[in-house]
Amino acid sequence: MRKKYPVEFIHHSKQLVFIPADLPNSKDIRRVAFGNKLLPVTVAPHPKGRNVIVLSNDVQKELSMPDLSVPLHVFIDQQTLFIGPLIGILTSGFTSYPLRPIGERSMVFAKLLSVNKSVGALPFVFGEEHIDWDQGLIDGYFFVDGGWKILKVPFPNVIYDRLPNRRTERKSELRSLKARMQTDYLIPWYNPGFFSKLDVFERLQQDERAVEYLPETHQFSSFSVMERMLSNYGNVYVKPANGSLGLGIHQILFDKQNGYYYCRYRDQEGINKLTKFDSLEKLMKKIFHNRNLSQMIVQQGIHLLRSDKRLIDFRVHTNKDEYGQWQLAAIAAKIAGNGSVTTHVNNGGTVKSLDELFEDQEERETCEKKLTKAALTLSSVLEKNMEGIIGEIGFDLGIDKSGKVWLFEANSKPGRSIFKHPKLKNFDLLTRKLSLSFGVFLAEKAITAPEELFQ
Incomplete structure (x- = not known):
């Protein structure tokens, strides 16, 4: 089990770091890191034998480390003490309202950030517009004591992708941001992209x-494939290949006894409809007349x-x-x-x-x-x-x-x-x-x- 340690700050100007008494492999530490900031420091065991991390305030300032009373993990590698992690949550749709900086999704993000103490991390939300590439800093949105606070922090240890939709994700600025963070800064990026x-x-x-x-599933190609699937399964689902929230889904049913085809769907007014046709061609022409069928998939219906x-x-x-x-x-x-x-x-x-x-x-x-x-x-x-x-x-x-x-x-x-x-x-x-x-x-x-x- 990884340990988490409280982080404290003291007024001192000698780039000093006290490390927890029970921290193993700590004798050779020469540097401390937070996010992508790295600083040479003088390291000593905590003078009172406490299991806390203490940074002098000049170290805190150089590392742009916020004082948020969150116990954090430490990792030691190559004589460096890494404190954190700092987790950047990338999204879009920021507003100018301090109480709801990410619009309707503000509460979703507030709840996500609120588990920081139990996880032992410093998560923050940011958008492409909040990055200062020259300084290597981000204006991060933190949720502190029930409210939003903007704090300058270094580039994070990892980025959690919470872009809201495919359209946003395809923007050239965001694609280049992702490439730059991964290639130039070697920042792991998790949950990229939307599945097709x-x-x-x-x-x-x-x-x-x-x-x-896996039910039988095909990109729409011909009526004959649908006829075969309807004959085999009695019903199929036709849905957008890149849809979400159940929008645009149609169920097509075939009644073998009387030869009729039925389509169940939700119309543009949000009303559930069931319509009847005497041929599949008529059904498709009427229901899908303004849709690009090559962007639809046909899937086996399940009882x-x-x-x-x-x-x-x-x-x-x-x-x-x-x-x-x-x-x-x-x-x-x-x-x-x-x-x-x-x-x-x-x-x-x-x-x-x-x-x-x-x-x-x-x-x-x-x-x-x-x-x-x-x-x-x-x-x-x-x-x-x-x-x-x-x-x-x-x-x-x-x-x-x-x-x-x-x-x-x-x-x-x-x-x-x-x-x-x-x-x-x-x-x-x-x-x-x-x-x-x-x-x-x-x-x-x-x-x-x-x-x-x-x-």
Whole structure:
């Protein structure tokens, strides 16, 4: 277990650092580092034998280290004492309002930063516009004592990517920022990019451990492929390859007895519709007339478990922990709204804990075990087959009437709407802690074994 130490500051001007009495391998320390700042110092054991780190205020000023009363980790490598880590959380959409500097997402970030003491790190939020490249400093947004505070800090040990959407991520300034931080400063960057649905399925198909969870999925190519899938499965889902929040998803059903095709979807006014056609061509022409079908995927329909005749699927979050291992972080059931094609809350869906969904304990435990195994297996396979450092994934999984688990989607930046449910508060806290704990793991790796990260 890594230890965390309180950090204190004293008025002194001799670039002095007192180190904890129980810190091993400390005799040869010649420098101290915070973020990407490095400073030669005079090091001595704490004169009273206390297990704290004490910095003279000239060292604190040179390192741009804020005094936030947060116990921090220390790592020793090449005669340098690294204190931190400093975790930069990159996002966009900053406002001029001090109480809500990141608009509607301010509270989400405030809750994320609030686990700093239990994790032993200094996390802050920043945007591309807050970086001073010449000075190597960032105006970081910290959440302190219930309010936002802007403090100048060095470039961080690691960057956690929380850019809100694909459009922002594609901006040239942000792409060059990422390249510069990784190449010039060797800063690990975790959770980059948004997954493409089709890309995820194609990569998972390369590993036999994942194949059993994958419904048949194709990029739209022809009506004949859809006809075959409808004949085989009775229904298919047509969805945008890069969609989110359940937007643009259509379920197409084929009634073999009377030869009719049905389409269930949500229209632009937010009303759930079910329309009937006597041919697939007529359905596609009417419903998809203004859509680029090459940007859509067609996926096998599954006969899912139901609750009061409403479809059920499951949101399962996995995170990497402070040792770089995948953990199940959250699990919840989502029940579709009346007549809805998806289980999303904005489509009238409801969230339930597994306790609420399954009255029978054995049934609940069996379901939880299957979903956990699937999510951890898929996390491991995705990490191996996707570019970049992945630290969290949100899976949409289904269980069919025979008890088999299916993957519908994997999200690299999972939404947090399930955590509004009062019975999921502990999961909410755990996912936030793990998001930053993985940053501690990456910071230590970047210091002690950078070749493992930057191959």
